[in-house]
Amino acid sequence: MLNLIELLDENAExxxxxxxxxPDARALVRRLRAVLGGRSDCESWFPVVxxxxxxxxxxxxxxYLLARMGWEVEPDPVVRARARxxxxxxxxxxxxxxxxxxxxxxxxVRSRLExxxxxxxxxxxxxxxxxxxxxxxxxxxxxxxxxxxWSHAAAALTGVACDDAIGHELExxxxxxxxxxxxxxxxxxxxxxxxxxxxxxxxxxxxENGKGVEVTYRLxxxxxxxxxxxxxxxxAWLPALPPGDSRAPGFAAS
Numbered sequence: 540m541l542n543l544i545e546l547l548d549e550n551a552e553x554x555x556x557x558x559x560x561x562p563d564a565r566a567l568v569r570r571l572r573a574v575l576g577g578r579s580d581c582e583s584w585f586p587v588v589x590x591x592x593x594x595x596x597x598x599x600x601x602x603y604l605l606a607r608m609g610w611e612v613e614p615d616p617v618v619r620a621r622a623r624x625x626x627x628x629x630x631x632x633x634x635x636x637x638x639x640x641x642x643x644x645x646x647x648v649r650s651r652l653e654x655x656x657x658x659x660x661x662x663x664x665x666x667x668x669x670x671x672x673x674x675x676x677x678x679x680x681x682x683x684x685x686x687x688x689w690s691h692a693a694a695a696l697t698g699v700a701c702d703d704a705i706g707h708e709l710e711x712x713x714x715x716x717x718x719x720x721x722x723x724x725x726x727x728x729x730x731x732x733x734x735x736x737x738x739x740x741x742x743x744x745x746x747e748n749g750k751g752v753e754v755t756y757r758l759x760x761x762x763x764x765x766x767x768x769x770x771x772x773x774x775a776w777l778p779a780l781p782p783g784d785s786r787a788p789g790f791a792a793s
Contacts, residue, residue, distance in 0.1 A: 541613035541622050546604065547572050554603055558596050561588055567596060570636070575629045593637055597630050673775075680772040684708050684717070684724035687771070696778070709774070715742050716776060720758050723772070752778050 547554075551568050558564035588596075604626055613619050666688070670677060676693035678686050689704035697704075699712050710717030719741040737758040756776035 541608060541618050543622050543625055544572060544575055546607060547575065550603070550607065554600065557599055557603060561592060561596050571600065571629060571633055574632050574636075575625065590641070597634065601626065601630055675775045675777050678704070678709060678774045680709060680774060682724065682770050684710065684721065686712070716754060716756060719756070720774065723758065754778055
């Protein structure tokens, strides 16, 4: 008498080889055996594969096993019909389990994505707050010296609005200061480590009479921002204080 589980056991290895394109074909065959046996304790190893490949696998399984349910295996047509029906019900149940597994995976991905998006929103609010309230001129630069972010104080000190600064090279906006630090972008290999890489003073801004103003600056490469050519930099600058001013000039030492 035709026994569907025995038939599957006898052909399990060959069937798994036929399903070789699936990541874990043997696990899929074991799952089908569990489904045909009425078991539901193998959820943890149920494979999650792309839908197209899963459906092709289901078609291969059905075709393979139906080809081995001929009259030479079971002469009784009623028994053969019942076995075919049982196989198709098992495959349908397997498909439902696949859909449930995909739903669980999608829910997990959505949850992780929402968490990342919330973290990014929080970080964006933090950066926006810092760029709005920091008193020094601050610019975030890419590895080519182009402006990614421009603080409100930078706009006030230079007269260049934030929207007008973003995307331009620093040397276009502040030629003097850009020239002082330009070697870091023209020869990025010189700044291969993260942290503060350059402190200095140069004539860069202009006062209301068009005269150059001395500024003190600090340029730092952000940790973990890629190799030197793709690094992200933070530049901060302040107008230098006049001689005899009792306030602490420039930036505090690291």
